Amino acid sequence: MIFAAGIDMGAKLTKAVILDGERRVVAKSSVRTRPDFAAIAQEVLDLALQQAGLKQTDVNYIATTGFGRYNVPFRDIQITDITCVARGAVFLFPKTRCVLDIGAQSTRALRISETGKVLEFRTNDKCAAGAGGFIERAAKYLEVTIEQVGDLSMQADKPQTISSVCAVLAESEIINHVSAGESVENILRGVHISLASRALALLKRAGLEEEVTFVGGVAHQKGMVKALEETLKKKVNVSDQPEMVGALGAALLALKRLEKVRLERPGTTQAGELSAAAS
Amino acid sequence: MGIDSLIARYREILDESPLDQVAEWKAKHPGTKVVGCYPVYSPVELIHAAGMLPVGIVGGGNRLEIAHADSRFQSFVCSIVKSTLELAMVDKLAFLDGIVFHSICDPARNLGSVYKRNFPRLMVEYIHFAQNLTSPHTIDYLTAEYRRLMTSYEQLAGKPITDDALRQSIRIYNEQRQLLRELYAIRAEKPQNLSTLESYILTRIGTLMPPDEHIAILKEALAGIRQRDERPKDRIKVVLEGSFCEQPPLELIEGLEAAGCYILDDDFLLGWRWFPADVPAEGDPVRNLAESYLHQSVYSGVKHDTRERKSKHLIDKVKETGAAAVLILAAKFCEPALFDYALYRQALEKAGIPHLYLEFEEKMWIFDKARTEVETFVESMLFD
Numbered sequence: 001m002i003f004a005a006g007i008d009m010g011a012k013l014t015k016a017v018i019l020d021g022e023r024r025v026v027a028k029s030s031v032r033t034r035p036d037f038a039a040i041a042q043e044v045l046d047l048a049l050q051q052a053g054l055k056q057t058d059v060n061y062i063a064t065t066g067f068g069r070y071n072v073p074f075r076d077i078q079i080t081d082i083t084c085v086a087r088g089a090v091f092l093f094p095k096t097r098c099v100l101d102i103g104a105q106s107t108r109a110l111r112i113s114e115t116g117k118v119l120e121f122r123t124n125d126k127c128a129a130g131a132g133g134f135i136e137r138a139a140k141y142l143e144v145t146i147e148q149v150g151d152l153s154m155q156a157d158k159p160q161t162i163s164s165v166c167a168v169l170a171e172s173e174i175i176n177h178v179s180a181g182e183s184v185e186n187i188l189r190g191v192h193i194s195l196a197s198r199a200l201a202l203l204k205r206a207g208l209e210e211e212v213t214f215v216g217g218v219a220h221q222k223g224m225v226k227a228l229e230e231t232l233k234k235k236v237n238v239s240d241q242p243e244m245v246g247a248l249g250a251a252l253l254a255l256k257r258l259e260k261v262r263l264e265r266p267g268t269t270q271a272g273e274l275s276a277a278a279s
Numbered sequence: 280m281g282i283d284s285l286i287a288r289y290r291e292i293l294d295e296s297p298l299d300q301v302a303e304w305k306a307k308h309p310g311t312k313v314v315g316c317y318p319v320y321s322p323v324e325l326i327h328a329a330g331m332l333p334v335g336i337v338g339g340g341n342r343l344e345i346a347h348a349d350s351r352f353q354s355f356v357c358s359i360v361k362s363t364l365e366l367a368m369v370d371k372l373a374f375l376d377g378i379v380f381h382s383i384c385d386p387a388r389n390l391g392s393v394y395k396r397n398f399p400r401l402m403v404e405y406i407h408f409a410q411n412l413t414s415p416h417t418i419d420y421l422t423a424e425y426r427r428l429m430t431s432y433e434q435l436a437g438k439p440i441t442d443d444a445l446r447q448s449i450r451i452y453n454e455q456r457q458l459l460r461e462l463y464a465i466r467a468e469k470p471q472n473l474s475t476l477e478s479y480i481l482t483r484i485g486t487l488m489p490p491d492e493h494i495a496i497l498k499e500a501l502a503g504i505r506q507r508d509e510r511p512k513d514r515i516k517v518v519l520e521g522s523f524c525e526q527p528p529l530e531l532i533e534g535l536e537a538a539g540c541y542i543l544d545d546d547f548l549l550g551w552r553w554f555p556a557d558v559p560a561e562g563d564p565v566r567n568l569a570e571s572y573l574h575q576s577v578y579s580g581v582k583h584d585t586r587e588r589k590s591k592h593l594i595d596k597v598k599e600t601g602a603a604a605v606l607i608l609a610a611k612f613c614e615p616a617l618f619d620y621a622l623y624r625q626a627l628e629k630a631g632i633p634h635l636y637l638e639f640e641e642k643m644w645i646f647d648k649a650r651t652e653v654e655t656f657v658e659s660m661l662f663d
Binding site: 067079080081082083117118119121123253256 | 647648651652654655656658659662663
């Protein structure tokens with residue numbers, strides 16, 4: 001049996017997915033990203049290997065993605081997170097034609113083909129106003145945990161408007177709402193609506209089509225999914241672990257590359273040999 | 280000197296303070312006047328024939344702090360306009376005796392007037408290039424405009440421009456442009472032997488020195504490059520369009536190729552490579568320059584030529600070089616580039632040529648986003 005792994009080094013979490021040759025997920029793991037990228041990638045892979053009962057030498061190909069993708073010395077190939085989430089999303093929801101990826105620091109809107117090829121994409125500007133980091137800051141200010149945000153936002157009855165496009169200015173708006181006695185729930189929904197409207201703008205620029213799959217850690221927040229569906233005026237696909245879609249896509253592309261290399265060089269099984277072939 | 284160290288030396292100059300190169304030259308030649316040429320195109324032969332040094336004033340790069348110019352221009356004006364004003368305001372252009380602008384866009388047009396008002400010691404000229412290229416009077420008009428410009432240059436230089444001197448200047452710049460075309464031909468044919476960054480450095484350095492010095496450098500560089508025999512890498516081949524005025528930082532140019540593509544052709548420093556063939560030197564040299572502008576200059580976002588669509592030129596360039604895709608690299612707030620993009624996009628989609636639109640500013644330090652976007656674009660073609 002052959003195995004391929006995808007490691008996604010995100011701004012907040014580092015995730016790993018191991019697939020077998022039949023494209024079945026045999027292990028998933030995640031750890032908090034720390035400055036030592038090489039060590040953290042090893043740690044997350046070790047966790048997944050342990051779960052699958054495999055040794056690292058059993059894994060024939062490793063693809064890395066995310067902003068730390070170049071910092072993993074034992075990788076065979078690095079692929080951007082945009083390419084990876086597209087492949088992951090279409091694998092989970094085959095009718096996906098648009099992907100919205102909101103992570104801790106970045107938001108991406110993609111239009112993709114039926115095979116998961118990226119046709120068009122748009123990313124947020126350098127500031128984090130449209131990404132998960134903004135929600136975290138808002139949560140910290142409102143003294144709730146990030147895990148509570150999604151459910152609290154669902155309880156809003158009078159969502160407040162957060163109109164600033166800048167995270168720092170938006171914080172001032174949040175302070176004003178708090179001073180005016182608005183509830184935490186209504187403010188959080190306002191934050192979600194603000195993010196959803198920015199996501200809509202990005203999706204429109206990439207070309208909004210049926211179906212939309214929402215991935216990335218922020219897709220865990222129910223209030224965000226609701227705000228997005230209301231803004232887009234349609235249902236969106238969300239998987240159980242939306243933060244793992246990038247790592248899944250990396251593993252799928254690793255497997256694809258592995259199959260290609262094995263066709264070109266029959267008998268090649270080990271990652272080391274394949275690295276040379278892939279480089 | 281080996282080719283790698285030659286290029287490394289010039290990169291250091293461009294990285295640190297390119298204009299100091301001109302200041303040093305001026306200090307050694309105090310009797311010679313220096314005239315700055317703002318992008319895109321300027322007939323440098325007219326300046327050179329008056330015994331003056333034409334130099335490229337192509338913005339302030341990413342190491343210049345904009346402290347004064349922001350209060351003179353609106354926030355939606357591109358970086359090069361602001362940084363060029365800033366350079367003069369912080370006295371970084373003390374070596375200049377004159378500067379010449381032309382009609383590329385509203386902010387550049389107004390920059391000429393702002394210069395005139397704020398820096399009275401400088402000769403500030405403005406070239407009114409012909410906007411109607413199909414009129415039977417275009418050549419006469421442009422010749423007259425060039426002659427008007429010459430009067431101004433003659434006044435500054437304190438001597439007349441003779442036809443023979445102008446013919447000699449045309450020959451020198453013909454040779455310089457021919458050598459630059461050779462650099463580009465190498466990139467189109469064997470991009471593994473000459474990176475876009477290297478060819479950019481070798482071109483840009485020439486905007487800061489007399490053409491004969493640049494010619495010597497180019498000859499040495501070309502001899503070295505022709506010795507190279509690198510293995511081609513698995514990259515997609517692209518043509519880059521949109522950076523004809525404001526110039527991207529060196530790190531960005533480097534990053535674009537490192538992200539997995541070979542740039543076979545581009546429009547960087549376009550005005551210094553304005554003619555795809557020699558300008559005839561014999562006959563009336565002023566008229567020859569005007570005729571060359573009309574009949575054999577490159578297409579560009581700042582030249583309104585209704586005889587043929589710009590998008591056709593771009594698509595022809597893609598086909599001729601054998602590129603698989605186009606990178607549009609436009610400066611933020613650059614109206615001509617954005618107007619062109621709308622047309623290019625339609626034409627490229629119709630021709631089935633994939634393209635990626637990227638925006639840059641000369642004053643940028645973080646290149647991750649652009650790099651990720653190019654990588655994704657490359658992957659969308661490689662993993663197809």
